[in-house]
Amino acid sequence: MTVSVVGFDADDTLWHSESHFAVTEQRFRDLLAPWLAADEVGERLLARERANLEVFGYGAKGFTLSMIETALEVSDGTLPAAAVQQVIDWGKELLCHPVELIDHVPETLSLLTGCYRLVLITKGDLFHQESKVAESGLAELFERVEIVTEKSPEVYRRVLQRCSAEPAEFVMVGNSIRSDVLPVLELGARAVHVPYGITWAHEAVDETVDDGECSWLRIDHLGELPGLLGRL
Amino acid sequence: MTVSVVGFDADDTLWHSESHFAVTEQRFRDLLAPWLAADEVGERLLARERANLEVFGYGAKGFTLSMIETALEVSDGTLPAAAVQQVIDWGKELLCHPVELIDHVPETLSLLTGCYRLVLITKGDLFHQESKVAESGLAELFERVEIVTEKSPEVYRRVLQRCSAEPAEFVMVGNSIRSDVLPVLELGARAVHVPYGITWAHEAVDETVDDGECSWLRIDHLGELPGLLGRL
Numbered sequence: 001m002t003v004s005v006v007g008f009d010a011d012d013t014l015w016h017s018e019s020h021f022a023v024t025e026q027r028f029r030d031l032l033a034p035w036l037a038a039d040e041v042g043e044r045l046l047a048r049e050r051a052n053l054e055v056f057g058y059g060a061k062g063f064t065l066s067m068i069e070t071a072l073e074v075s076d077g078t079l080p081a082a083a084v085q086q087v088i089d090w091g092k093e094l095l096c097h098p099v100e101l102i103d104h105v106p107e108t109l110s111l112l113t114g115c116y117r118l119v120l121i122t123k124g125d126l127f128h129q130e131s132k133v134a135e136s137g138l139a140e141l142f143e144r145v146e147i148v149t150e151k152s153p154e155v156y157r158r159v160l161q162r163c164s165a166e167p168a169e170f171v172m173v174g175n176s177i178r179s180d181v182l183p184v185l186e187l188g189a190r191a192v193h194v195p196y197g198i199t200w201a202h203e204a205v206d207e208t209v210d211d212g213e214c215s216w217l218r219i220d221h222l223g224e225l226p227g228l229l230g231r232l
Numbered sequence: 233m234t235v236s237v238v239g240f241d242a243d244d245t246l247w248h249s250e251s252h253f254a255v256t257e258q259r260f261r262d263l264l265a266p267w268l269a270a271d272e273v274g275e276r277l278l279a280r281e282r283a284n285l286e287v288f289g290y291g292a293k294g295f296t297l298s299m300i301e302t303a304l305e306v307s308d309g310t311l312p313a314a315a316v317q318q319v320i321d322w323g324k325e326l327l328c329h330p331v332e333l334i335d336h337v338p339e340t341l342s343l344l345t346g347c348y349r350l351v352l353i354t355k356g357d358l359f360h361q362e363s364k365v366a367e368s369g370l371a372e373l374f375e376r377v378e379i380v381t382e383k384s385p386e387v388y389r390r391v392l393q394r395c396s397a398e399p400a401e402f403v404m405v406g407n408s409i410r411s412d413v414l415p416v417l418e419l420g421a422r423a424v425h426v427p428y429g430i431t432w433a434h435e436a437v438d439e440t441v442d443d444g445e446c447s448w449l450r451i452d453h454l455g456e457l458p459g460l461l462g463r464l
Contacts, residue, residue, distance in 0.1 A: 055327050057359025061293040068300070069320055077313040081304050084316055088297055095287050126358035127289025127381045149359045 001168035003190070003232050006112060007159070008142075009174030010122035010129065012196040013222075014109075015136060016100045021063065022198055024090045028067055031083060035074050045070045046201050053202075057149055059125030064091030095128055099135045102196075104223035106138065111226050113141045120145045121159055121172070123179065151179040153186040160189075171232065173225060176203045181216045192228065193218045233400035235422070235464050238344060239391070240374075241406030242354035242361065244428035245454075246341075247368060248332045253295065254430055256322045260299055263315055267306050277302045278433050285434075289381055291357030296323030327360055331367045334428075336455035338370065343458050345373045352377045353391055353404070355411065383411040385418040392421075403464065405457060408435045413448045424460065425450040 011017035025045065029038040036044070049066045056062030067087045071079050112118060120142045122129050129147045133139050144163065148155050160170055167189040174180025175196040184191040193216055219228060243249035257277065261270040268276070281298045288294030299319045303311050344350060352374045354361050361379045365371050376395065380387050392402055399421035406412025407428040416423040425448055451460060 055324050056293060057357075059359075061288060061297060065293060065296060065320055065323070068316065072313050072317050075313070079313050081307070081309040081311050081316075084300065084313075085304050088301055091297070092287050125289075126379060127291075130381050147358060149362050 001166065003171050003229055004117060004169045005119060005160075005163055005165040005171075006116045006229065007119045007121045007156075007170065007172040007174075007184075008109075009172075009176065009180045010120055010132065011124065012175040012198075013102070013173065013180070013194060014105050014120075014138065015102060015132065018196060018198045018200055020094055020097050021060075021200070024063075024067075024094055027090060028071075028087065031086065032071060032074050035076075035078075041070070041074060044074060048073075050202060057125070058123055059128055060091055060094040061125060061128075063094070064088060067091070099132050101136065101138075102222065104221050108222045108225055109138060109141045112229070116229070117143045117163065117165075119143055119159065119163060121148065121151070121156075122146070123148050123151050151176075151183055153183040156183055156187050156189070160187075171229065173222075175199070177216075178203045185216060190232065191216045192225065194220075194222055194225075233398065235403050235461055236349060236401040237351060237392075237395055237397040237403075238348045238461065239351045239353045239388075239402065239404040239406075239416075240341075241404075241408065241412045242352055242364065243356065244407040244430075245334070245405065245412070245426060246337050246352075246370065247334060247364065250428060250430045250432055252326055252329050253292075253432070256295075256299075256326055259322060260303075260319065263318065264303060264306050267308075267310075273302070273306060276306060280305075282434060289357070290355055291360055292323055292326040293357060293360075295326070296320060299323070331364050333368065333370075334454065336453050340454045340457055341370060341373045344461070348461070349375045349395065349397075351375055351391065351395060353380065353383070353388070354378070355380050355383055383408075383415055385415040388415055388419050388421070392419075403461065405454075407431070409448075410435045417448060422464065423448045424457065426452075426454055426457075 008014060029041045032041045048070045052062060052066050056065060064087060068084055071083065071087060118141055126147050133145055146159050160167060167187045170189040171192060172180050172184040173192045173194060175194055177193060181191040181193050217228060219225060240246060261273045264273045280302045284294060284298050288297060296319060300316055303315065303319060350373055358379050365377055378391050392399060399419045402421040403424060404412050404416040404421065405424045405426060407426055409425060413423040413425050449460060451457060
């Protein structure tokens, strides 16, 4: 079936996000250096984020609260109050960081919007994601903007229903195999993986899956997408 | 025009919310009693929440971060680390609090769903609101669930477009004059105010507005809604 609807992930697909989190995490490791080695701080933070995920969901506010909890734990309560404010200020910086589009994004979307129905499908904090969509200048290129709490096959199914589209005519494009590729393939739709330099450990998956079971296309950057879609 | 679509606010209209925040705020005032009088703590917290609103948006995670910042300020950095963890734990309690429906809610919605198209329109944290909608057991009574970042006339206009409904056939029902009544009237639709015992100071408005300019209906509890809608 010909592709008619193309879904795009936002963070680390259309604009940089994980790189800002990585900078913040490095500062956080430095802050806790008096108490614990950098690698171990990273492990403790990830464990805390994962434990908090079902209470906080995704996004920078939950990340900030997880950093504070990790710092309190690691320092065994000896953390100075000023360090807590420092962590909150980093969280605010993340939330206010200007949107930086990834290479090839605006021209590729402008080209595709004439040929396909484009849908933005992103997970995370509603307030922060809406702000970024508005600031990106890309909102008008999308027929729909769907901000969701988790990217499961069921969530993709509902989005497609709202678009009155069949899985067979849908292609999802994103940087996360876990969120943008696997659940879409499970639905019987197609997916294009565009790797980003950094993958959050929580999103990382074992890529050695059986090709017969589960295959997807991969491109190096979004500029390669129009040609690839033309060949599908 | 006959009413065909009825919008419902969620927090403090369908289930209790502000009462849980009020309990938390009282605990917070007690925590800071060694440094500042309770009333002044409340004022400082509200000022901090308002200042943070454009970065955090609405919801319990932003509220928690604002409590921590207020505590750091008020204690001039002398706050013990354990108190910071205490505040985070209160935030988690808010996020995990079981949904408690307000009186008359399930039977009223069950009655109305046969006669009107029902839409849930709530603002706040996407993850937390979705969790509450799911837990409430009410999701299936609603044709749509719209979780928004702010309830402006423009946001209501977009929701009505998605419902293919005209303002003249829409009635919004909620506890906040600021969010559920005034923007809806501005759009030319109707609104029913169902007061809740407690109003968050940020949502409070001067109710002495000119009746000629801006009028709405008020009921004491949701059980009165079906009769009132029947008379519209």
